[in-house]
Amino acid sequence: MDIEKANTEATGRMMEARPVVLGMGKALDVIPGMREDLLLHAGPPITWERASGPMRGAITGALIFEGHAKNEAQAQALVESGTVELDPCHHHQSVGPMAGIISPSMSVYILENKTHGNKSFSNLNEGYGKVLRYGAYSQDVLDRLRWMEDVMAPVLGEAIILSEGIDMRALLAESLHMGDEGHNRNKAGSVLFTTKLAPFIATAAPNSGVASEIIRTLGDNALSVLNPVMAACKAMVDAAHGIEGSTIVSVMARNGTDFGIRVSGLGDRWFTAPVDIPQGLYFPGFTAEDSSGDIGDSTITETAGIGGFAMASAPAIVKFVSGTPKDAINATLEMYEICYTEHLYFTMPPLDFRGTPTGIDIRKVVETGITPRVNTGIAHKDAGVGQVGAGLVRPPMEMFEHALLAFAEEYGY
Amino acid sequence: MDIEKANTEATGRMMEARPVVLGMGKALDVIPGMREDLLLHAGPPITWERASGPMRGAITGALIFEGHAKNEAQAQALVESGTVELDPCHHHQSVGPMAGIISPSMSVYILENKTHGNKSFSNLNEGYGKVLRYGAYSQDVLDRLRWMEDVMAPVLGEAIILSEGIDMRALLAESLHMGDEGHNRNKAGSVLFTTKLAPFIATAAPNSGVASEIIRTLGDNALSVLNPVMAACKAMVDAAHGIEGSTIVSVMARNGTDFGIRVSGLGDRWFTAPVDIPQGLYFPGFTAEDSSGDIGDSTITETAGIGGFAMASAPAIVKFVSGTPKDAINATLEMYEICYTEHLYFTMPPLDFRGTPTGIDIRKVVETGITPRVNTGIAHKDAGVGQVGAGLVRPPMEMFEHALLAFAEEYGY
Numbered sequence: 026m027d028i029e030k031a032n033t034e035a036t037g038r039m040m041e042a043r044p045v046v047l048g049m050g051k052a053l054d055v056i057p058g059m060r061e062d063l064l065l066h067a068g069p070p071i072t073w074e075r076a077s078g079p080m081r082g083a084i085t086g087a088l089i090f091e092g093h094a095k096n097e098a099q100a101q102a103l104v105e106s107g108t109v110e111l112d113p114c115h116h117h118q119s120v121g122p123m124a125g126i127i128s129p130s131m132s133v134y135i136l137e138n139k140t141h142g143n144k145s146f147s148n149l150n151e152g153y154g155k156v157l158r159y160g161a162y163s164q165d166v167l168d169r170l171r172w173m174e175d176v177m178a179p180v181l182g183e184a185i186i187l188s189e190g191i192d193m194r195a196l197l198a199e200s201l202h203m204g205d206e207g208h209n210r211n212k213a214g215s216v217l218f219t220t221k222l223a224p225f226i227a228t229a230a231p232n233s234g235v236a237s238e239i240i241r242t243l244g245d246n247a248l249s250v251l252n253p254v255m256a257a258c259k260a261m262v263d264a265a266h267g268i269e270g271s272t273i274v275s276v277m278a279r280n281g282t283d284f285g286i287r288v289s290g291l292g293d294r295w296f297t298a299p300v301d302i303p304q305g306l307y308f309p310g311f312t313a314e315d316s317s318g319d320i321g322d323s324t325i326t327e328t329a330g331i332g333g334f335a336m337a338s339a340p341a342i343v344k345f346v347s348g349t350p351k352d353a354i355n356a357t358l359e360m361y362e363i364c365y366t367e368h369l370y371f372t373m374p375p376l377d378f379r380g381t382p383t384g385i386d387i388r389k390v391v392e393t394g395i396t397p398r399v400n401t402g403i404a405h406k407d408a409g410v411g412q413v414g415a416g417l418v419r420p421p422m423e424m425f426e427h428a429l430l431a432f433a434e435e436y437g438y
Numbered sequence: 439m440d441i442e443k444a445n446t447e448a449t450g451r452m453m454e455a456r457p458v459v460l461g462m463g464k465a466l467d468v469i470p471g472m473r474e475d476l477l478l479h480a481g482p483p484i485t486w487e488r489a490s491g492p493m494r495g496a497i498t499g500a501l502i503f504e505g506h507a508k509n510e511a512q513a514q515a516l517v518e519s520g521t522v523e524l525d526p527c528h529h530h531q532s533v534g535p536m537a538g539i540i541s542p543s544m545s546v547y548i549l550e551n552k553t554h555g556n557k558s559f560s561n562l563n564e565g566y567g568k569v570l571r572y573g574a575y576s577q578d579v580l581d582r583l584r585w586m587e588d589v590m591a592p593v594l595g596e597a598i599i600l601s602e603g604i605d606m607r608a609l610l611a612e613s614l615h616m617g618d619e620g621h622n623r624n625k626a627g628s629v630l631f632t633t634k635l636a637p638f639i640a641t642a643a644p645n646s647g648v649a650s651e652i653i654r655t656l657g658d659n660a661l662s663v664l665n666p667v668m669a670a671c672k673a674m675v676d677a678a679h680g681i682e683g684s685t686i687v688s689v690m691a692r693n694g695t696d697f698g699i700r701v702s703g704l705g706d707r708w709f710t711a712p713v714d715i716p717q718g719l720y721f722p723g724f725t726a727e728d729s730s731g732d733i734g735d736s737t738i739t740e741t742a743g744i745g746g747f748a749m750a751s752a753p754a755i756v757k758f759v760s761g762t763p764k765d766a767i768n769a770t771l772e773m774y775e776i777c778y779t780e781h782l783y784f785t786m787p788p789l790d791f792r793g794t795p796t797g798i799d800i801r802k803v804v805e806t807g808i809t810p811r812v813n814t815g816i817a818h819k820d821a822g823v824g825q826v827g828a829g830l831v832r833p834p835m836e837m838f839e840h841a842l843l844a845f846a847e848e849y850g851y
Contacts, residue, residue: 213629237640
């Protein structure tokens, strides 16, 4: 068996994937395997008992949103009794930032990889601060979700159809030339996404007031494109998954308690380890003491060759995640050491248009002792609070070591 | 007399100027000194006889647009007879890209410098290629101008009022962190401008179809913000003009035949010299043989500390104007040698958030032998053709030498 050939195929498929946002739909109607009694969440599998504060908060908020619970105790009872089940987004071609909760009646973006035909999904972005994905579920958080669901999603879905689809690989390539790295800095991508859809929102909305409000909501949120970006990355890595003999990482995800990875040549098995606490800059009034463990599916961006791996393209991000522009360049340079190839479409002007480091090779991670570099938001450790900062984190090395051992076992090295 | 003190005051005023787009109006109604029989143009004063091809083409197009002429011969007769007069935009607190023609019935952006109270003006941007400002005046060019004037301008003006104004210094500061340099690369600025105005265009437009068309026109044109950016720079340098004893350049502008500069401490006198031909990349089918001489008021961006001076912020621009990202860094570093200070608000992430080189000092230009670095579009040399490329150019040294001699004479050195 030829590992090089397998990895060339896996990373080739990852880069040639061309995910296009085609529309929106209710999770229950469009996500494979979604059920009325199911909540999807970020990261590898988790139980209520082991769930972090922000994960519990987001589950509670989603069950209130669905009309199944009134408070955290009721939510806990529903989950612990098995009346409501939990499943990773990744088991359903989906991804969600931070807690990553997708409930049956939430609207999701529908993407299709035009090269290989696989689909992917992600929910709507709520903006910054006190939001469900960071574990907040106060009445204003729920009211906002209700407006997004009832007013914004139908118009946005129609606008996407009228636009004939948004090519996310092209949008990301452009935004990497505009100071984004695609994970924590999505300012350019969000205004590009808004600008592309606004003409269609104007005609799809029931009246000009609603059109105006939706365009403003998308345009004022520098993370509005994060969820379709993550879904695009999910479609790319899914295209690279399941290649026999490949040592390329095809999923990295955290649920706030465990970090988990999957490897292209090792099927759907998760390799997990306890998460770290991110290091970074905190909002006024908060410190590292307040931080939850690392959480969210957004590490799918680094898995696909952007985010922390494309830091060199986004020197201005250091004002948000800490460090200097030189650190940003060095972060990208370091990632070349653990990646199999350089991206064909995602290039970085500050590195003379070199392609981003793409395709984390578990062999290289273990050999070099270098773990992937991840940019991330930081959630408060308690349910109900929200975001408290942003920073940097690394996945635990032991996952890569276990995966490499499993690879040796599986393939008889 | 203390030159240092004068230059500190001039550059301080330039940087503390905060120009805000407040609305739109017909040139005749809002530009000081505008008359029915007057056309404003880019650069220092010019006659029909000495005017370049693109300048003659744009004058012809504007006189057809105004209903005064049917062809170039009639336009020439009107101008040569003095029936229609020509005046630099700069004599009327205005600026225009390339030929820079502003005719009485054209709508212009109205800006006010909130710090010092002075106003400035610029026309609407028509997009790329075959457009009036590059000297084209075919029927489709005129139809587009008519649509912009009759449909787009009234809605845009109303949307700007509803937005309560667009702070251009803040927008530029943001776009310099998103890969723009503010002259030839205004991609981020244009989508930011579109995103800020789109919610108000949705409500200001007579119907959703018109709203959609205007938002698309602004959003698809990566130069839509160029004209308000230039007007903002004009308001900044006007605030720095007229400081007794200052050696800071307060205007650089070209009319396709002559380059002209003004100096803060030397009143409204122009120092001129013949323009050069820009060096750069040509559109398919065109070569340097087709190029007009350097043209346009857009060098107001470099005069205010952005454009070619902020190249380090815009490494991706080299795909458009030629060179490498390293050249872009070097261009900015070189400009520090001829500038008086570093900008307080315009910072560049790739240079560790250093302020852009600001305030060209004629003493330093002459001492170092380094002329300012300018990014520019390239017009075809003949009337009626349009844009053929983009590139780099330097103003002639002799203007700075003459200005320095005049300064010595004026102030008795």
